[in-house]
Amino acid sequence: MSKLTAIVATMLMVVITVVPLASDDSDATDSTRFSDSYILQTTYKWADGTVVRNDCLYYKESNTEAIAAFEKCIEDRAGTLPADDSKTLKAGEMVRIYYATKSIAVEVPITVRTAGGTEDKSQMFTGLVYPYPPGMFVKAGDSFTIQITKAVDNYGKDVICYVNDGGVIYDLSEPYTKTMKTTSEFKFDTDSPSGADGRFYIDIEYEASGFSVPSGSAALFAGICAAVTIAIFCILAYAGMKPKWAK
């Protein structure tokens, strides 16, 4: 029995020890798209007039193709935002309005210019997509380095990326290195949009090293844990059935 126990225990330990070797750390020069804003939406019956604010995107409800393309682009973080219908809106048309903001609890201004002057049609929007800031998974003990070489929003404006490390601000256009004491996702901040402009997405190019990507089998680990659990509860059931051990 001692031999069998030793073999089973050794095999289990080997599995637990060797499997982690399958994981590899990744160093990369790469680019990604992210959003630092909540994307809100509402529907609005367009009054006579023209669009004043250009920090929203306006799609006619009948323009389902553009709406679908916009939402897919936002969801997939890929593709190019389709041109909106803000120039061709007519009174009485139902319009889908999208707005990007760093705070979800805001009343989004809809300002319309008519012959009688500028009218405020502000209303609350509902959230469509939450911010999806870029994250790089860094394990405890790893030394992580990043430099952002380019950051441009969907309006073509440069975006400043920085990290607040214990109260000290580091501009990520310069190389930033940190040895992590805890396993965490490295995230950075961006400057606030100018004025009331929301940003639907930001494209960045960066050089980074020391972060990791998952590569192990989750099913294998779930199986190992389940096997240990089953073995223990088999012993429990065996002990429960055997009258010899009853008090």
Added chain:
Amino acid sequence: MNLKSLIKAVFEPTISEDRPAPEKDEDGKPLDREEAGTWCETGYSATDEEAHRDVSYSIKSPLHQTLEVFMVQMKLFSKMKWTYILLFTALLIPIIALAAPDFIELMSTFGYGGDYSTTRIAGLLFFLPLMLGLMTSIMCGTQMPSEFKERTAYMNIPLPMSRASFFFGKYLAGFVMCLGIFMFAYSMAIATALKDYDTIFPDLVSSSMILTMVGVLAYSATAYCIGCFTKKGSSIFPFALMSFIIPLIIVIVCSQTDNYSLTLLPMFLGEAALGILGGTMSGSAGMVVLSSMDLTATWLMVAIGIAWTAAFLALGYFRTLRREMRCRN
């Protein structure tokens, strides 16, 4: 030797005996019953083998005694309603994640990580540090006191069995039961995360599981030891001590001195198990120091946890060894 006989050999070992060769006559044939037996006058006869004459018996090995106590305690656990309540608690992980995804979404706004599989697993095991204290206290805190309270110790200890086997067998059962429940919780959390992710960081999950195992070891040893020193036993006191009182004192000391070395103590093993997965929050008192813990020193935490376990088990054993078996009625 097949598997069945191997298992039987462990749980039902044959009694060791030193049997002499059967007596034989001049022709080499075994002596018949009338010659070998001593009950001729009464009409009863038996061979030496049948009468167990000249067979010397010895008490079972310490390992077997420990296993016997272990199985007795496991049987008691199989009758305990808490075993199944705690199992159901672990089963709640996939139930909540699948039946109430909005709740999970809500938790994400409070720091519940979900961008990577491991942070999702850490989020699903949000209450692991708290449950570590609660479950080990329930399973191990009252084991020894209930033996004396129910008077079963007065039957068990006089058996041909060492007190070490009695002490460690019961502890082993408590540890194994708690381990089973936590492994169940891990399997549920990983399986739930499988819904959204196919891959994980195996080294991080392994480290987290090892930290949890050592946590179970240390917490259950502490609860078991405290139980050895009390008459009635308590599930609440070891829980409060390990999950609230000591961690809060350490948190205050660490924040005052700005030195977080004390977070290497076993009271923070649960938080470390979540932190190594990338968790930023935990449902426990140690949550406030989670971001300040040095998770590069996990092996030191494991070593301290094992040393803590050994110390508390030694203390509990010392107390059990010196315990008088007199009834003071």
